[in-house]
Amino acid sequence: GAVVSQHPSRVICKSGTSVKIECRSLDFQATTMFWYRQFPKKSLMLMATSNEGSKATYEQGVEKDKFLINHASLTLSTLTVTSAHPEDSSFYICSAREGNRPPYEQYFGPGTRLTVT
Amino acid sequence: KNQVEQSPQSLIILEGKNCTLQCNYTVSPFSNLRWYKQDTGRGPVSLTIMTFSENTKSNGRYTATLDADTKQSSLHITASQLSDSASYICVVSAQNYGQNFVFGPGTRLSVLP
Numbered sequence: 684g685a686v687v688s689q690h691p692s693r694v695i696c697k698s699g700t701s702v703k704i705e706c707r708s709l710d711f712q713a714t715t716m717f718w719y720r721q722f723p724k725k726s727l728m729l730m731a732t733s734n735e736g737s738k739a740t741y742e743q744g745v746e747k748d749k750f751l752i753n754h755a756s757l758t759l760s761t762l763t764v765t766s767a768h769p770e771d772s773s774f775y776i777c778s779a780r781e782g783n784r785p786p787y788e789q790y791f792g793p794g795t796r797l798t799v800t
Numbered sequence: 801k802n803q804v805e806q807s808p809q810s811l812i813i814l815e816g817k818n819c820t821l822q823c824n825y826t827v828s829p830f831s832n833l834r835w836y837k838q839d840t841g842r843g844p845v846s847l848t849i850m851t852f853s854e855n856t857k858s859n860g861r862y863t864a865t866l867d868a869d870t871k872q873s874s875l876h877i878t879a880s881q882l883s884d885s886a887s888y889i890c891v892v893s894a895q896n897y898g899q900n901f902v903f904g905p906g907t908r909l910s911v912l913p
Contacts, residue, residue: 726903776843786832791843
């Protein structure tokens with residue numbers, strides 16, 4: 684099956700610094716990628732939808748200036764957490780959609796554990 | 801409001817036993833329903849996808865059912881293995897929601913030896 688990778692898998696950073704997380708679709712082209720955040724024992728919460736070559740669409744309550752998303756190619760989307768604070772510590776998961784007609788197949792990455800100290 | 805509910809919240813069974821997880825949804829207009837397995841600290845992995853016209857789909861020891869009239873789905877796991885310990889997430893897509901996912905809260909399954 685299709686594979687989606689994320690890098691890094693874990694990152695620890697200091698408050699005030701920025702962290703970039705990469706999401707790649709390894710064997711298919713993804714016109715749409717999604718970024719999710721997951722708190723312990725909770726389900727995934729959609730942060731934003733990213734379409735290749737256009738601006739990301741953010742969910743209500745998600746600060747677009749804090750969570751910068753770039754979808755520069757059909758196989759790569761990046762999430763940059765700017766001026767990170769301890770409350771940004773979380774598990775971030777990306778997913779990539781394959782196909783042009785529903786039901787789209789949507790593959791998830793393995794996630795990135797961000798810890799802000 | 802589009803919502804997906806799952807029950808039970810958590811479940812403990814012995815290895816080799818069967819179990820059934822439930823999913824109820826109010827997502828409309830319905831497009832498709834998926835079951836994902838998520839191991840701790842990992843991303844979700846797709847188990848099944850069902851559209852409106854499908855009422856059952858199997859993937860190995862996993863069998864999902866869908867009743868679009870009652871808006872209910874179940875995931876049946878047979879002959880459970882220790883590796884089945886994970887969270888199982890029911891996800892529903894709506895036709896007019898850009899096919900975006902509405903996630904259930906998940907059922908945490910623990911399989912004990």
